[in-house]
Amino acid sequence: MQPNSRHFQANAESALREPNLQSALKQLESGFVAGRQRCYDALPEFEALRDRAKEVLDHTLDNLDAYLLEYEARVLESGGLVHWAGTPEEAREIVIRICRDAEAKNVIRGKSMIGEEIGINDALEASGFEVTETDLGEYILQLGKEPPSHIVAPAIHKTKDEISDLFLEHHRDLGFTKRQTERSALVNEARQVLREKFLAADVGMTGANFLIAETGSNVIVTNEGNGDLSSTLPRVQIVTAAIDKVVPTLEDASLLLRLLGRSATGQEITAYTTFTTGPRRERDADGPGEYHVVLIDNHRSEMLGSELRPMLRCIRCGACMNHCPVYGRVGGHAYGWVYPGPMGSVLTPLMVGLDEAGHLPNACTLNGRCETVCPVKIPLPNLLRSLRSRQHLQRQNSSLARIALSLWSWVALRPRLYQLLTRPAMTLLARLGASSGGFRNMPFASGWTRVRDLPAPQGSTFQARWQQQQRDRK
Amino acid sequence: MSSAREQVLARIRAALGRGELDPARTTELRDRIAMHRRHIEPAFDETPRQRFRQKLEAAEASFVELDTLDAVAAEIERYLEAHGAEKRIATSGDELLHAIDWPASIDAQPWVAGSDHRVSVTAAYCGIAETGSLLLVSGEKNPTRLNFLPDYHIVVIEAKQLVLRMEDAWDSLRASTKQMPRSVNFISGPSKTADVEQTVEYGAHGPRCLHVILVG
The missing domain is CATH 3.40.50.10420 (NagB/RpiA/CoA transferase-like)
Structure with a gap:
């Protein structure tokens, strides 16, 4: 999909005025956020699991080439094929070639974010294949020709009414002429329509939550069972996965699975967790005859060599966006590309360019809630800070911001001067604001005061108070 | 021209600031896999x-x-x-x-x-x-x-x-x-x-x- 991240501010402003989106986002607190908290409270080992997960993933990244080669060897042994792609273009070409060689017509997809990242649906359709998303959320978006707005619940912004209209419009010709308004009836209608697609498909595409070096398996985690049908029924299976999905052993995957569902949706485990290894065996009762894995880099090796390496630990649970006050107000579309929220604000600038996505690292209050809930302890606020300083060094922020920052850092590096300037300023502001408790307008800070009040300082600076306290102790 | 596979592997190694792992280290990693080390296993009270x-x-x-x-x-x-x-x-x-x-x-x-x-x-x-x-x-x-x-x-x-x-x-x-x-x-x-x-x-x-x- 074409990135639209440079319009973040305008996107965000219009998102704030969409009542349906706002009520969907409010529901996140009582749903995913509360669910995660319940899981957290019920599991005394949660913090220990996070520490161990971080350790295992860091070890894997330190030896990424070796584990990828082990994984590849096991896939080949099990009769599957591994294709490597440096870029989204290469990945798309590989998938299209596999589909052509298999003389396929119909492709079904289980939800995968890497599929969105490489824009596989448009590419397949442009090459004449019929592509159907089978995750209900993704299917709704495919009908509405929209990108996902959440990595776990992609259609979170759609209302039941909108879904009713979409289904009537697209399913009428299939004999579903009644506009369904009950949730269960909508789910059931999609089940029937998509069941036919499953049975007719030549190729099933899935992503991978993890790849196991020990066995050459890919793991998918679903509640609907669509990924499992996509892996089982068609005669060809294609797994698209990023290079950072590999973990050494089944035990390592089990560790991460204990964190994934809990952090994502507040589930100890999802309805289905499926490990798939190679094509059907000679005497197997069913399963695809061909099994392909497309391993995709797309800037991940670049991240590996930079201070952003911790981002490669991400297991795509979505907890960071569920807990983000910015995401919670503007939703996923405002971010303008595939990955929204804190994790998206790190990934998008790396994948589509800091010039396109420069707003995203700044669309953050550095409150740190995302880091607190991240199951693999990614220091997201620090990574966003580091992208901000890249912007500054590459002169991509506004000249006004650069001048202000330079001026501030010049003063801040001179403690005496800093105190000399800040103490009287704080005293003055405290006096001026004493009666009302805050300011409605502030010169040079209208960007802040236009939409909120600036609270009045309490009188003296932190440093002055600290010194006073030290003196009192003596 | 080297294949995408070689390019990706070369980029990973460059990012890690080293060349291909030596055989001894590779054996260590294979041993780590073969150990099937278990991690934290949450306790529960029920049978x-x-x-x-x-x-x-x-x-x-x-x-x-x-x-x-x-x-x-x-x-x-x-x-x-x-x-x-x-x-x-x-x-x-x-x-x-x-x-x-x-x-x-x-x-x-x-x-x-x-x-x-x-x-x-x-x-x-x-x-x-x-x-x-x-x-x-x-x-x-x-x-x-x-x-x-x-x-x-x-x-x-x-x-x-x-x-x-x-x-x-x-x-x-x-x-x-x-x-x-x-x-x-x-x-x-x-x-x-x-x-x-x-x-x-x-x-x-x-x-x-x-x-x-x-x-x-």
């Missing part, structure tokens, strides 16, 4: 049997406990009648199910290609107490599609097949087969979705109902 049942019921699976395999056929008939489901079922070829003596009123067919069965009966490889999960593996007699296509999925499992955790299942699988089966499915409830307005609905693509029969 495995209680926990297994509790977790599955919490996920909206139905659950019965029977003393012997002889009672399975009657239980299945009761279940089908209670749900108004047809008494035509597809069964996997698992040995455990061979012992079942189907009454004439139930048309039990060993699985054949086709997708029109609304009820399937399969046997679990084992059950995981920690998460309340059934582990089903593919094979000559165990088609994976029986776990996902029908509306009603009935799974028979013997009490002696219960293990504490996923890690125990891995050890058991390693001991019984040389290679991972093609499909290893952990099933922890009926199919569901919350993609319409964040509200859970059952029966998205997989079975609408999951019925677990624990024997022994």
